[in-house]
Amino acid sequence: MTTEHLIRIEDVYKAYSGKTILRNIDLAIRAGEFCSVVGPSGCGKSTLLRLILGEEIPDEGRVLLNGQPVGLPDPRRGVVYQKYSLFPHMTVLENVMCGPSYLGLNGNTKASASSIKDEAMYYLERVRLDKAANKFPHELSGGMQQRAAIAQTLIVHPEVLLMDEPFGALDPDTREDLQLFLLELWEELSLTILFVTHSLEEAFYVGTRLLALSQYYDSGDEDHSHGATIVEDHALPTVAQPTNIKTNTRFQELIAGVRDRAFDPSVAQRTQAFNLTHKDSYRTE
Ligand SMILES: Nc1ncnc2c1ncn2[C@@H]1O[C@H](COP(=O)(O)OP(=O)(O)OP(=O)(O)O)[C@@H](O)[C@H]1O
Ligand SMILES: [Mg+2]
DSSP: OOOSSSEEEEEEEEEETTEEEEEEEEEEEOTTOEEEEEOSTTSSHHHHHHHHHTSSOOSEEEEEETTEEOOSOOTTEEEEOSSOOSOTTSOHHHHHHHHHHHHTTTOSSHHHHHHHHHHHHHHHHHTTOGGGTTSOGGGSOHHHHHHHHHHHHHTTOOSEEEEESTTTTSOHHHHHHHHHHHHHHHHHHTOOEEEEOSOHHHHHHHOSEEEEEESOSBSSSSSSTTOBEEEEEEEOOOOSOHHHHHHOHHHHHHHHHHHHHHHOTTOOOBGGGSBOOSTTOOOOO
């Protein structure tokens, strides 16, 4: 068993009420990667994150973290959702401090309470919210709330940061700011990120690797009830600014290709035709 991959998913199947949602998922992710995850609505992107979190268990196959089954949710995996990650009755600082306080990290002494506060301030500075430390969530803009949610997650030092459409509720300008901000944070703190988004432009801008899940392929079954699998897994070129994606014809062609292959219900790619060119991509059949 190799442990060179931080996350390894082997031949995973997941069904709800007898309906297969995810089928034959094979995925290996190294520490430090920034993986964007896209796919048609309802194809199972959030389910994939829940399997990595340990909130769901696969019906078949294995989900490994550092070579060991992931088990139940724990601080090794942090998650940021589109909204509602913050407790409304607590200040930003208290929200960021609550993870380590609850977990009893550093013990429960007075000295450790102040060290948790110092660490919370460190992360609030990283997400540029140190001046808003004593505000309540409702006093923050949507973008500030999402940055606070990221700090709240990072303070417990997760080995992987799972993000489920974290910028989906933000206006376009704030969203672009946060994309750039997240890339800088990823670089500064050497994070490993799985980032689910509905926006292909966003996926292509922030990620170093693109994963597309889709139920639209030819498995030999008549309909698409066979469940979604990984139909795209490749490295992404880097781009300087989010806006360049919209004006650069090469990126537009790449995005259109993914849209055609993964999002069009009329496509029927055979598994052999999937664009799985990432060096770590593999498929068990
Ligand atoms: N706990 C559950 N019980 C039953 N069905 C579920 C459960 N969770 C998800 N599903 C179903 O599984 C499918 C995949 O759901 P999931 O939320 O993972 O998709 P998604 O790709 O994240 O969708 P979206 O793009 O809308 O966020 C959907 O059909 C959903 O209704
Ligand atoms: Mg979802």
